[in-house]
Amino acid sequence: QVELVESGGGLVQTGGSLRISCAASGLTMSSYTEAWFRQAPGKEREFVAAISWGGSAIYYGASVKGRFTISRDDTKNQFHLQMSSLKPEDTAVYYCAADRLVAVTTTSARAYDYWGQGTQVTVSS
DSSP states (O other), rough: OOEEEEEEEEEETTOOOEEEEEEEEEEGGSEEEEEEEEOTTTTTEEEEEOOOOOGOEEEOTTTTTTTTTEETTTTTEEEEEEEEEEHHHHHHEEEEEESSSSOOOOOOGGGGOEEEEEEEEEEOO
């Protein structure tokens, strides 16, 4: 049974940094594209970043490019999102996702098969 579990969310002030992580079980992450999405209240789920298996390709959503960094540690079956220069509009539930076949440039949430339960990130102004 595949399970993705996010951790590391919380409350941070504007301009601050936060790192969230996703731990996988039931699959070998080295064979999967990994991604982060987020969803704010009343809004659709938004693509944040993705990293290819092997880490050779990375793609960011326009709203986070230059501020967020996605990385993976296949030895621990984990991947991470380092968030810097956080803004109130970054407030959302952040979800990790994984899929074997999707390209990193795919921004549609429907393309991903496996999802975590989400972790809340709140940026205070």
